[in-house]
Amino acid sequence: MLLPIRHSATQPWPPVLLGSQFVFNVGFYAVVPFLAVFLRDDMMLSGGLIGLILGLRTFSQQGMFIVGGALSDRYGARIVILCGCILRVAGYLLLAFGESLFPIIMGACLTGIGGALFSPSIEALLAKAGTQSELAGKRSRAEWFALFAVCGELGAVLGPVAGALLTGLGFRQVALAGAGIFVVALVVLFFCLPPTNASKQTLNILPWWxxxxxxxxxxxxxxxxxxxxxxxxxxxxxxxxxxxxxxxxxxxxxxxxxxxxxxxxxxxxxxxxxxxxxxxxxxxxxxxxxxxxxxxxxxxxxxxxxxxxxxxxxxxxxxxxxxxxxxxxxxxxxxxxxxxxxxxxxxxxxxxxxxxxxxxxxxxxxxxxxxxxxxxxxxxxxxxxxxxxxxxxxxxxxxxxxxxxxxxxx
Structure with missing residues (x-):
């Protein structure tokens, strides 16, 4: 069954990218909305510490977006997306098994950095695939991105529902389930994403200053x-x-x-x-x-x-x-x-x-x-x-x- 997928992986296949966005959002929204509750009720942290941890998670993702895009340009989207999945799995495992403050903070930051790696890369692949589709007289790039947004929101609908259903088992089980989702995504994307051509380009994050x-x-x-x-x-x-x-x-x-x-x-x-x-x-x-x-x-x-x-x-x-x-x-x-x-x-x-x-x-x-x-x-x-x-x-x-x-x- 993987053979046709492997064959089509010489070019980005838009349905795979749409499905990836759906799965990524399910895995994200099944866990992160419940993190503050876990930190307050289970870890007994103060509001200031909870705010710091959630802020670090957001900062590690938003602040690294430009780095994720630059790495994708230099080394290829495939390897950066797979590394992003690995980092998010590691982050969720730290949230699941961390017993003290430091591994919890590390886990929150790794989930953010993982997102900063795979999100710009997935969008870059979709832009290329949408351009090819448009040149072939099929669905336009704008239409593919509209579908991409809808798939992301469908994942954002189902993720919190799945997380809420699992909260009775405890947040650690929710985090493990999120890690499992990204492990599955990692395996599927390993076979489905287009191979990366070695780039001679020097890594150059545009002069942000x-x-x-x-x-x-x-x-x-x-x-x-x-x-x-x-x-x-x-x-x-x-x-x-x-x-x-x-x-x-x-x-x-x-x-x-x-x-x-x-x-x-x-x-x-x-x-x-x-x-x-x-x-x-x-x-x-x-x-x-x-x-x-x-x-x-x-x-x-x-x-x-x-x-x-x-x-x-x-x-x-x-x-x-x-x-x-x-x-x-x-x-x-x-x-x-x-x-x-x-x-x-x-x-x-x-x-x-x-x-x-x-x-x-x-x-x-x-x-x-x-x-x-x-x-x-x-x-x-x-x-x-x-x-x-x-x-x-x-x-x-x-x-x-x-x-x-x-x-x-x-």
């Missing part, structure tokens, strides 16, 4: 970095709100399903709407929606939650508004990056964008972590962390109006 010579771009990525800090609260602050409302980690699954279903249904219509309005005009709207997502929780944080299903209403509002803001923001920002860069420095600029977000998550989670401990119990103190989280995207909305003013005529 040139991206910081433009003050407007620096202001842009600093303002945008509050987006990744806000999005990371799905893993950090959302479990805190669920606990305040009397829920459990099993409630995370349906809420992540809600986010993914919203993206599957609304991403394309909202992207078309954003194009009509214009990326520059839509950015403040996206950040205001994100700010409103935190305010929707702050409104209820001081009062005890009802006993019925309405106890998860603030969490559902938070996920819905945050996801709507994400769908408006992310495509629009990616569309504006070429305004700052020429073709030879696009990679460095996109890498700087991701790295700035990783820094914001690392610093923000660490400083807000102990304050989120106050949000575990309904009280006036429980409001303050959510108000602070709402403050950052609100500042970004105002900043984007000023920063993007020269782009209105692009």
């Amino acid at each position: 040139t991206t910081f010579r433009n003050p407007r771009f620096v202001a842009f990525i600093i303002a945008y970095s509050s987006w990744l800090l806000s999005y990371n609260q799905l893993y950090f602050a959302l479990p805190v709100e669920i606990q305040r409302a009397g829920g459990s980690e099993k409630d995370l699954g349906p809420l992540f399903m809600l986010a993914s279903l919203l993206i599957i249904i609304l991403q394309l219509p909202l992207a078309r709407f954003a194009r009509r309005v214009g990326a520059v005009s839509i950015l403040p709207v996206g950040f205001v929606l994100i700010s409103a997502s935190f305010l929707s929780v702050a409104l209820f944080a001081a009062t005890p939650a009802p006993e019925n299903g309405l106890r998860l209403l603030p969490s559902a509002c938070f996920v819905t508004l945050l996801t709507l803001g994400q769908m408006l923001l992310v495509p629009s920002v990616k569309d504006l990056i070429p305004w700052f860069a020429n073709e030879s420095t696009l990679g460095a600029h996109y890498g700087a964008l991701a790295s700035a977000g990783g820094c914001a998550v690392l610093a923000g989670n660490f400083f807000l972590g102990n304050q989120l401990d106050d949000a575990l119990i309904p009280s006036t103190k429980a409001i303050y962390p959510w108000l602070q989280l709402a403050f950052f995207p609100l500042c970004s909305a105002i900043a984007m109006v000023v920063i993007c003013r020269p782009m209105r005529n692009r």
Whole structure:
């Protein structure tokens, strides 16, 4: 059965890449959304330490994206993807068997670095395969990337459900299951990915420091970095709100399903709407929606939650508004990056964008972590962390109006 697959592997085969994205997201979302609960309930860590660990995980992935892309260009996508799978398996095993803080931190970082290796490489292979498909008069590259996004979201729907079903067995079993998924992916991709031709190219990560010579771009990525800090609260602050409302980690699954279903249904219509309005005009709207997502929780944080299903209403509002803001923001920002860069420095600029977000998550989670401990119990103190989280995207909305003013005529 592997023979035809082996034969077709002389060129990237798009269905394999789509399936890889689906499986990667199942393996990721089955584990990472439940990491904060494990660190708080099983490891008995403080909010500050939990924030630091989750921030390091995000930073190790976002900050390494530019490195993963450069390694893929130099050594070929296949070997880098396989190494990424191995690192994520190692990270999950450390999370499963680690008994002290150091292996847990190492495991979290390895899962991030693994993602930074295989994600840019998979996208690069899909771009090449989509180009070949388009030249052959078949499905266009843009259509393949749209399918790629849908497959990723389907994985993001099923992953939390699978993780929630396994949480009764304990987080360590969930992490082992995630490691198993990536072992299977490693074996399949070993046979399915196209062989790498030895490259004579010298490893050269584009001079990233040139991206910081433009003050407007620096202001842009600093303002945008509050987006990744806000999005990371799905893993950090959302479990805190669920606990305040009397829920459990099993409630995370349906809420992540809600986010993914919203993206599957609304991403394309909202992207078309954003194009009509214009990326520059839509950015403040996206950040205001994100700010409103935190305010929707702050409104209820001081009062005890009802006993019925309405106890998860603030969490559902938070996920819905945050996801709507994400769908408006992310495509629009990616569309504006070429305004700052020429073709030879696009990679460095996109890498700087991701790295700035990783820094914001690392610093923000660490400083807000102990304050989120106050949000575990309904009280006036429980409001303050959510108000602070709402403050950052609100500042970004105002900043984007000023920063993007020269782009209105692009």
